[in-house]
Every structure is written in C-alpha cells, then in structure tokens.
Amino acid sequence: MFHSYDVIIIGAGAAGLMCAIQAGKRGRRVWLIDHMAKIAEKIRISGGGRCNFTNIHAHPQCYLSQNPHFCRSALKQYTAQDFIALVRRHGIAFHEKKLGQLFCDDSAKQIINMLLTEAREAGVKLEIPTRVLDIETIQAGYQVKTSKGDHTCASLVIATGGLSIPKIGASNFGYETAKKFGLNVIRPRAGLVPLTFDGALLERCKMLSGLSVEAEVCYKKQVFAEGLLFTHRGLSGPSILQISSYWQEGEQIIVNLAPATDIFRFLKEKKQSQPKLHVSNALSEILPRRLAQSICDEQTCNGTLGSLSDSKLAVLARAVNDWYIKPTGTEGYRTAEVTVGGVDTQELSSQTMEAKKRPGLFFIGEVVDVTGHLGGFNFQWAWSSGYAAGLVV
Template sequence: MAKHIYDAIVLGAGGAGLMCAATAGQRGRRVLLLDHAAAPGRKILISGGGRCNFTNLGVAPERFLSANPHFAKSALSRYSAQDFIALVDRYGIAWHEKTLGQLFCDGSAKQIVDMLRTECEAGAVEMALGAPVTDVGHADGMFRVAHGGRTVQAPALVIATGGPSIPKLGATGIAYDLARRFGLRVIEPRPALVPLTLSGEEALFRSLSGVSAAVVTRCGKAAFREAALFTHRGLSGPAILQISSYWYPGKAIGIDFLPEREPGWLLAAKRDRPRANVQQILAATMPDRLAAALAERLNLPGKVADQRDRALAAAEQRLSDWPFHPNGTEGFAKAEVTVGGIATAGLSSRTMAARTVPGLYAVGEAVDVTGWLGGYNFQWAWASGRAAGEAI
C-alpha cells in the first residue's frame, strides 16, 4: 500500500478519536490519527480534577440531549459503561465510585490516556500530532487531508474533533466547518455544563459569592438535585451546570432551596418556634449568609408568630421554586461540553456514518448528542467511537 494511503483517517485524538482509531486498527485497518495538539487526550487529562470521570453507572439514553432523543440508543447499548469498566479493569487501573454513579480513577487521568494509546498501538495506529489540518478534500471515493506538510488519503474519514468548549485546550469549530463542506446540517452549538450569569436585581446575589447549598434546580421538565454555588458573576455548581444544558436565553430557572422540607413546614415553624424570625428558621438548614439574603428578599420582618399564614405560605412557595432569569452563560471558555453539533438526521445511529457521503463518519462531541454531568459524555465518546471503528 502506498505510504500516504490509509484505510481510514481519524481527525482528533480525544476520547472518541482514540477509541475509534484503536477499534478500527485492531480490526486490521490501516489507520492514521491526526491532531493539531502535540499529545492526545488533553480533555481527558484535565477531567474530573485530573482523575477522569470516565463513565457513569447510570448511563441511559434519556440522560442525553439531542434533537433526536433516540439517536444515542444504538451505540450506547452496544458499548456500555460495563464494557468500558471491563477495559479499565483489564489494564489494572484502580477506580472508585463517587456520588450519583460517577466513576473516577484512584490515580491519574493519564492512566486512561495511556490505556487508549496502548490500545491504538495494539492496532498499529499511526499517530501524527502537533500540526494543524490545512485542507480536506474528497474526490473519486477518496478523502485527501493536508497535515504537517504532507497530503494523506483514505476512503474513510472520521470527524472526531469535538466542539468549541474549552478553547484554551485548542478546541475549535472545525467539525462544523467540515460537516457543512460535505453537506451535513449543523444544529447551532451552544455552551453546556456551564455557569450561568445574572444581572440587574438578581446581581445582588453576588454578595453570596462562595456560598454553596444543596438544592433542586428546574428548567422546563428537567430537574436536578445537587449543590448550587453562588459566584461573583452568577450561579455555578453541579446543579447549575446540569440545568444549563436545558436553558435558553429568555427562559427562567427555578431553585428549590429547601428540597428536604415537606409542604407546610413554615406554618409548622410558626407553631413550634413562634419567637424566631424567618432568617433564624432558614439558617437551621442552610448557610447563614444565604438565609439572610433570602429572608431579606422575602420581606417578612419580625417574629413568625406575627406573620399571616397566607404570607408564610407564599414565602414557602417562593423558597421551593425561586425564579432566576440568567442573562447568559460564561461561554465556551467555561463550558465542559457543547449542546448541538452535527445533526443526527444525516448520520446512521448504528455506524455514525454520513448518509449522503460514503466513507464519512462523525463521533463524540462533534455530534448533536450531549450527556449529563458526571461521565456521560465520555461514555458517549467511547460508544460512538467504537461504533464507527467497527464499521470502517
């Protein structure tokens, strides 16, 4: 076979690209893996505080966002969280479960990258890193890619370049440019798993910067019970990152500051602690600064014994669904992933192949499939990469 001709060229050495290349290579395909970064798996290395939240025991299709909510089912069912765990175990990588089914390495995320590199080596995958792709063309059934001063060719091309989240790691929108060039539709990308910003009257909550509390966040039909964190710009923390994927400009989010409390708890407090004020009652179950800020906005001065039952019931309702109106997000720079991307309508859910361009595939974050916080997006990377690697 000619030196610059391969069976498949994979663009992007992140999680999906590494998995795809390793899978195809171990099936006997001659694979070239390209990336402009000098080393593979840069997002993997920083994930999970450097310990890589590599999957989640709760992976299910309904925990992924897409214009087609059924698209992810095929790949996720054929390469499950247990399949990836088995691979991790085979390499002797110690791991542990944190809250909500999240799995992390006991040691370093580098172990996952090294594992995937070894898997690529087992498939004789050739890696060419540290140079940008300068051109991509397609003619006579072959894709031609200019990279690092040479032009390489293959009948299969895999777009695994991710989305524009975390640009400091070199993330770009090249996946969308390539998709459009080949006639594939792109769902408008937006930041996901990202802090939300507040302005106007709600900006007064900036005085709570650094305060965290266990809450339930809601937006539309989506709801998450985790911690929220007030910042100098707005709202963050796992509960906010989760709900941000469902938020659009102009929409409100609701926060239940007391999810443990049964309806009628404030009226019960009026009977049990009549001499206490609202702030004191709130401070029993949340940080003092948050209790003070909420009590001030509820505007119920004096003892609860002096408050009308109707006013206390209204306060209770507001505390259970406190509306916030974000004016934006902290953008792709702070977003962990991207919502939107290459439209699934143009792809096969079984192989990740483009329906109208033979030999073209798209995997991972480049595709309009976005998981919840907590290892879901890595599982999509492994599953979609595997699906394409098995089809090439």
C-alpha cells in the first residue's frame, strides 16, 4: 500500500495532535501516526488524571534551553489564552489550582477527546499503532517506511517526545532521527524528577518519608519556593522537581526549610522568653515535630534553650535556613515528567520549527531542547510549537 501525503506527523501526543489540526484546517492531507495503540498518554495521566493543560503565566522565562529566547516566537503565535478559548469552545469546565495552573474539573480525557474531535473535523487521518521502519529523503520530500506501508510527504514532522516515562512509550526515536539527518542533539537528561541521596542523609529521608513542608530550594541563581516532600529515596515535591531541571550532577543545592522565619532570631527570642523550653519543642512551632527532632538530633543540639549557647543555636538555625546537601542523582526517566535537552534549537527556525538545513523536516514539542517549569508550561510549549509548525507544513 502506498500513499502520498502533504504532511506526515510521527507522534500523536499533544504537539503532534495540535500540528495535525492546524495543518488539516489549511486543507493539507495529513497522516498522523504513533507506535502506541493508545495515544496522548501523557495528557491522560497528567495532573492526577485531570490534565494541567496550560499555565496562564506562560512566558519565555519559564523555559529552560541552551537558547532561552527560542521559544518566544511560538509562544507568541499561540498563547495560553488561545488554548483556553479552544477548551471553552468545547464546553470543558476547568479551574485554576494555584500559580496560574489550569486543570480540568472532570477528566484529562476531555482534552484528548477535544483534540481528536478537532483532528477528525480537520480531515486528519490517524492510524495507530504504526511503527516507523525507516525514513529516506526523496526529490519531493521524504519517504517513510512503516508497518502500514511506505508513504511519501512534502513535510515530515517529528513529534515523538523525550525519554521520560518509558512505560507509556517514550523512546529516543526523535533524537536518532535528528542525528540521522545531521542535526545536533543536546544531551538529554531527566527533568522535573525527584532527587536521590545515599548514606546518612538517605536514612534520614526514609525516617521522614511522607512528611512535607513549604520550602525554598536554591541551585546557583535558580530559586523555587514550593512544597518539599521527604521520600524513601530522597526528596521530591514541586520545589525539588523544579530545581532538578537545572541541577548538575556532583553539585550542591541549598534548602531553606522555613523560608518565612529567621530561625536564629526566633530561637534567641524564645531563649529569652522561655529558657526552660526544650529546643525541639521550640523548633516544632515552625516545623513538623518529626522534622524538628530529626534536625536537633543530627546537630546534637538537644536540651532546654537556656542551656544552649547562641553559637549552638546558630548552627541549628543554619541546618534549617541554609541546609547544604549534595544529591547522588535522580530517580531517572522512570518518574521524570519531562526530558531536558533534545534537538538543538540552533538547528531550527524559531518561527516554524523547520530544520534549517533540511527543508520540509520539522521537530516540535518535548523532542526539542525547550523544557518548561512545572505547572502546565510543557503542555503550552507542545500546543505552541505544534501550532507554529502546523501553519506552514
């Protein structure tokens, strides 16, 4: 079986679906394929099954890339408000959880169904599961050899995502395709992922597993102030996931477990007013009791406030407000929400996502070296980059 299409899109996730919709609306003959029998699984599982589909504060400063300005054009072409308007047109109820994060009131499946409806109305041919066996350049564009036959197209779009969450079909297909056609790939690594530790610190984390606090986490110039969660492997929670996208192996991070309180000043004032109060009880007024006791034990700082020197209280305070720790690694792609790195943005047009030295070849979504912060930013990049490509393929 052989067909000639205007556009073949490999990868039927968020970016691929958006690109197919826009190309189909322009009257282009679009073949959308995916190697999985179930498509858009990242949409389905995101936000606890309610899909954090965008963030109203999406702007370039919320994205990590070797070229931080690259995402600007696509985000301007298709904004969070544009996607919100689409959601509203389909009658999907949603709410803002916090910090501009928008979720479906009901189910992430509503977003998937909305996109499939739009694609069907735009005349997109979706065929799954379809495995790609090889891609070759031809005079008219590209020939894609698949498990459903060999087909040709003028425009080929790679929307196969990154390496995060392999159980739902993540693969290195997009990176290998980029390399095949001579494009540079920034080394991929797990992003928005829990950090792991070993030794005594791991044992402390295990003892405190399940305990959470509002914390401020810092790595070099990046600071995130959100929830932190102790786990049996190390540290997680929004603040840790955010910093993980920036953290480099072998480096330290700084955690402030009580960002709203100068702990040294607090303890000194308590020492003046309640000298017989046990230091762990004083600290428990700011931190969860188990955490307070753990810090006191770790710093061998127990007893009444009146029995402890100011220098000892200062050491204890630093363990709360300036906790320097060195992760041994991350939990990896198994639990990572995104992949940092990918197809080098220097290889692509920021307006269209087309490869500069390979006319008709496009890369969109997570496969590109653009990674958003936690909270709907990565879905917005998928919508925006897919839309930008869909206007020209």
